[in-house]
Amino acid sequence: MKVLLTGANGYIGRRLKHKLLKDSNLDLTIMVRNKNTISSLLPNVKVIEGSTFSIPSLEKVLHGIDIAYYLVHSLASKDYEQKDRLSAQNFINVAIKCGVKKVIYLGGLGEKNTASTHLKSRIETGEILSENGNKLQTVWFRAGVIIGSGSASFEIIRNIVQKLPIMITPKWVETMAQPIGVDDVIEYLYQGIYLSYNQNVIVDIGSEKMSYKNMILNTAKVMHLARHLFPVPFLSPKISSYWLTIFTPVPYNVASSLIDGLKSEVIIKNKNASKYFDIKPKSFNDSVSQALLEIESNQVLSRWSDSYGDIWEKDHIKDIANAVFFDRQIRDISEISHHKVYEAFICIGGDNGWFGYDFLWEIRGFIDKLFGGFGTNRGRRDNCTLRIGDGVDFWKVADIVPNKRLLLFAQMKLPGKAWLEFIIEDNKLIQSAYFYPHGILGRFYWYILIPLHFLIFGNMIDNIIKKAKST
Numbered sequence: 001m002k003v004l005l006t007g008a009n010g011y012i013g014r015r016l017k018h019k020l021l022k023d024s025n026l027d028l029t030i031m032v033r034n035k036n037t038i039s040s041l042l043p044n045v046k047v048i049e050g051s052t053f054s055i056p057s058l059e060k061v062l063h064g065i066d067i068a069y070y071l072v073h074s075l076a077s078k079d080y081e082q083k084d085r086l087s088a089q090n091f092i093n094v095a096i097k098c099g100v101k102k103v104i105y106l107g108g109l110g111e112k113n114t115a116s117t118h119l120k121s122r123i124e125t126g127e128i129l130s131e132n133g134n135k136l137q138t139v140w141f142r143a144g145v146i147i148g149s150g151s152a153s154f155e156i157i158r159n160i161v162q163k164l165p166i167m168i169t170p171k172w173v174e175t176m177a178q179p180i181g182v183d184d185v186i187e188y189l190y191q192g193i194y195l196s197y198n199q200n201v202i203v204d205i206g207s208e209k210m211s212y213k214n215m216i217l218n219t220a221k222v223m224h225l226a227r228h229l230f231p232v233p234f235l236s237p238k239i240s241s242y243w244l245t246i247f248t249p250v251p252y253n254v255a256s257s258l259i260d261g262l263k264s265e266v267i268i269k270n271k272n273a274s275k276y277f278d279i280k281p282k283s284f285n286d287s288v289s290q291a292l293l294e295i296e297s298n299q300v301l302s303r304w305s306d307s308y309g310d311i312w313e314k315d316h317i318k319d320i321a322n323a324v325f326f327d328r329q330i331r332d333i334s335e336i337s338h339h340k341v342y343e344a345f346i347c348i349g350g351d352n353g354w355f356g357y358d359f360l361w362e363i364r365g366f367i368d369k370l371f372g373g374f375g376t377n378r379g380r381r382d383n384c385t386l387r388i389g390d391g392v393d394f395w396k397v398a399d400i401v402p403n404k405r406l407l408l409f410a411q412m413k414l415p416g417k418a419w420l421e422f423i424i425e426d427n428k429l430i431q432s433a434y435f436y437p438h439g440i441l442g443r444f445y446w447y448i449l450i451p452l453h454f455l456i457f458g459n460m461i462d463n464i465i466k467k468a469k470s471t
């Protein structure tokens with residue numbers, strides 16, 4: 001069976017990829033927007049570069065495919081509703097033309113008339129994909145809150161539970177939802193391939209029904225923490241979103257789109273999950289325990305921020321060549337193992353810190369949070385390894401060449417674009433901070449930070465070398 005996986009770098013796609021790779025009956029093709037983001041796959045898996053906004057690339061990718069997963073999502077873009085419509089329409093048109101038999105899609109639980117803008121857009125995507133039931137089958141799964149290590153909803157719950165013993169909450173914490181563990185979601189998606197029913201079908205999936213308040217309290221119980229919630233009527237969605245932005249790793253746009261969705265119930269409306277699948281979803285508490293275990297043992301397979309968003313579309317990476325300002329530090333490393341130097345700088349950020357003056361990075365992170373950015377509490381997925389696409393506090397890994405290069409692209413709120421690069425070349429470690437300013441404000445920003453850069457960057461490279469020598 002020839003199966004295509006799209007969205008393979010996203011939160012769900014990365015985990016589904018692992019599941020599909022274990023099934024030797026499948027001839028798997030993976031579509032990504034940038035091939036460098038996929039590493040060390042099995043030799044029989046095809047990786048093809050493509051975008052749902054490029055019809056020729058879709059024609060190439062969908063040629064000969066029997067079943068296609070549609071896990072594409074443009075939430076990080078400002079105009080995501082429009083983009084997601086076009087993306088689904090292009091995909092389904094080409095899928096029909098190429099003779100694809102089945103499309104499997106994961107959307108959200110909820111009703112269109114009460115849905116948030118984000119959920120409405122997910123429903124529209126499902127509707128577009130299901131428009132041609134006579135030509136191709138669409139299996140449309142609908143899940144509410146997904147509980148798993150690295151999922152945005154779970155990271156929010158975990159962070160507020162960890163940090164706030166007493167919470168003044170908005171009324172919506174009483175809204176009912178039906179969460180589900182990420183492993184169960186992946187199992188449903190996987191079994192969708194073997195579903196014998198061959199008409200369009202919507203499959204609502206979830207575990208036990210509970211309010212958001214109980215999700216928070218149950219998580220606290222699993223974490224052995226005593227927490228108290230006091231719902232009040234006056235907390236607006238805006239204040240709640242700022243609150244979550246400050247206390248959790250998500251930026252304002254993600255917090256506000258999630259908060260927007262919490263006003264209406266997200267519960268199962270059909271029994272197709274039990275009718276067509278033999279899966280018993282884990283309880284909420286078991287899913288929380290599993291997620292915590294993965295976090296504690298550094299086994300987080302994917303995170304909510306893994307997707308590149310619009311980085312590829314906007315040439316942010318290539319723009320490094322246009323940087324106007326830079327701070328470059330060079331040190332001789334002829335006496336040290338290059339591998340150790342690489343291992344030292346690849347550990348940068350998150351709980352490992354920034355090789356000195358961490359309090360300055362924390363202050364910058366807090367300012368970023370105030371402006372609705374990622375701040376520094378996003379941390380790292382894994383303390384020792386990095387892969388292209390990983391978030392590192394308010395940076396994104398744009399490139400890695402093992403034992404040679406690490407390039408970080410700044411996702412912090414900035415009047416311009418910034419990159420931080422480490423390269424090992426000719427027995428030298430070269431560390432460069434690049435900045436491409438936007439207008440006068442951008443230039444002013446760079447000049448005002450020169451004294452701090454002087455302190456931070458010289459110290460950073462020296463401490464990297466110290467660490468390499470000491471290991």
Ligand SMILES: NC(=O)c1ccc[n+]([C@@H]2O[C@H](COP(=O)([O-])OP(=O)(O)OC[C@H]3O[C@@H](n4cnc5c(N)ncnc54)[C@H](OP(=O)(O)O)[C@@H]3O)[C@@H](O)[C@H]2O)c1
Binds near residue numbers: 032050073309
């Ligand atoms: N995560 C949840 O908690 C959750 C809950 C309920 C339902 N769902 C549903 O599950 C589905 C997947 O969600 P997710 O959280 O995994 O999404 P995600 O992490 O945001 O990933 C989105 C994926 O789409 C890819 N993509 C974006 N634009 C593209 C384009 N033009 N062409 C090709 N690929 C493109 C991205 O590729 P790049 O890596 O190149 O950016 C990324 O791999 C969505 O339909 C979502 O509504 C998710």
